[in-house]
Amino acid sequence: MPDQEDKAIDVRSPRGAFAMENQSEEMGDGIDAVEITRRIRDERYEQMKDMTPAERLEYYRKESAAAHARFVDRARNRPDEGN
Structure with missing residues (x-):
């Protein structure tokens, strides 16, 4: 069983207060x-940092529509599971 220290919260993290330490190496x-x-x-930040609020909104609308289309396409093309 890992020590409590392995699951410590690093409150000094430059990524923000209470950022959890990276434990992914233990996942294997x-x-x-x-x-x-x-x-x-x-x-994403670099891509959007110079966009106006209107440009960001349009970007999110396009990305959302594309994600929805992919979801619908996968749902339609999914093999029948015997229902």
């Missing part, structure tokens, strides 16, 4: 979800 699945999330967030 080879995926660093925290790093992926941070990379996506940072890329």
Whole structure:
């Protein structure tokens, strides 16, 4: 059983108060979800930092519509599960 210290909260984190320490190495699945999330967030920031509020709203509308279309397409093309 891991020590309580392994699950400590780092309140000095430059990413904000109460940021949890990265525990993904202990998962053993080879995926660093925290790093992926941070990379996506940072890329999105760089992409949108100079947009006006109206441009951001339009961007989110387009992304939302595209995500919805992918969801509907997958739902329609999903193999019948015997229902």
